Amino acid sequence: MPRSTLSVAIITLNEEANLARTLARVQFADDLVVVDSGSTDRTLEIAKYFGAKVFTEPWKGFARQKNSAIEKCVGTWVLSLDADEELTAELQREISLMLEADAATLPQIDGYRLRLRHVFLGRWMRYGGYYPDLKLRLFRRLTPAGAACFTDRPVHESVQIAGRVETLKNDFLHHGYPNLNIYLEHMNRYSSLGGQIVAAKGKVSRSWLAFCWNVALVPTLTFVWNFIFRLGFLDGREGLLLHLYHSAYISWKYAKAWQIGSRAARA
Structure with missing residues (x-):
């Protein structure tokens, strides 16, 4: 059976310090989409270097900006990442295996939670309730109940999908706070x-x-x-x-x- 396709959706604003690391880890995807809200650094140059389709739009809030990126994706599956996040090699392999087995998986799975490791000042926060921080970030772009989208709220937006959701075994990293x-x-x-x-x-x-x-x-x-x-x-x-x-x-x-x-x- 053919492998299901994967799009990666990322929103950016002046992310030259992070974006190359993120995009280098998702080169196995079929489609890379970056929606930028007016970067003045090398963000757009980096995105294009890694083969992303780049769109520039006014800032509309986290959820609406991410939904705009999802709407521009063409893959069967969408992986929504922040520009300061990074897949581990183990998670890359796990997602690739999922895409290969997707068509034969019954009953159909419509989304996967990923295990997030928060890296704070260079240290992985293993305790205090920070790990594993489960995030629904990998999901079918279209399901029988409609298109997946982020809830429209000012902060702590999350994905809404109707369907079966499972959890993958491996981690991705959040490098949001280096100082x-x-x-x-x-x-x-x-x-x-x-x-x-x-x-x-x-x-x-x-x-x-x-x-x-x-x-x-x-x-x-x-x-x-x-x-x-x-x-x-x-x-x-x-x-x-x-x-x-x-x-x-x-x-x-x-x-x-x-x-x-x-x-x-x-x-």
């Missing part, structure tokens, strides 16, 4: 988006006790749970920094939601 400056910039942006979501849901209480709970106690309890009880301390100094700053992110998110709610109440 603290990048991590803190991302957390500042994501906490702003998260605060908007909390405020939009009307979950901002104006009571002093609720404010203390969300901004101080929830972050503290999260740190204790992940760093102590989920063994995050086994990841050393990097683990301490990650869990400490993740707790700060939670505090920022609720503080920003409170700020949005306070402004709306005064308007």
Whole structure:
């Protein structure tokens, strides 16, 4: 039976530091699609060098940008990656074997979760609830129930498909935070988006006790749970920094939601 085809969909903005590593690991795919939102570095040059079809579009948000990339794919299967992610050699082989056996697999599988390893300041975060971080990233472009797509939300978007989903055995890596400056910039942006979501849901209480709970106690309890009880301390100094700053992110998110709610109440 013929091998099923694979498209890889990636969105980019100034990713010259990461993109070559990502694209080098997916050269076994039949179709590479990069949707860029205005890079001013060598991102487009790198994408074209590795044979990707490159499209430039205004930024529409994470989910809509990723859905635009999926719509431009032609493969039976789509692998959606961020530009700072990398397949291991073992996962490459596993996906290739899946594509070869796909037509004979019954009942039909419509998606696969992949096991994500987070690499923080150069160290794999094995503990504290960070591994394995299962992500539905490999899926049929079209299913009997319709086309796969990402949920339209400002942050933490995820794939929606109707059908059977399984989990592959091997890992892919996330190299998103090679230094603290990048991590803190991302957390500042994501906490702003998260605060908007909390405020939009009307979950901002104006009571002093609720404010203390969300901004101080929830972050503290999260740190204790992940760093102590989920063994995050086994990841050393990097683990301490990650869990400490993740707790700060939670505090920022609720503080920003409170700020949005306070402004709306005064308007």
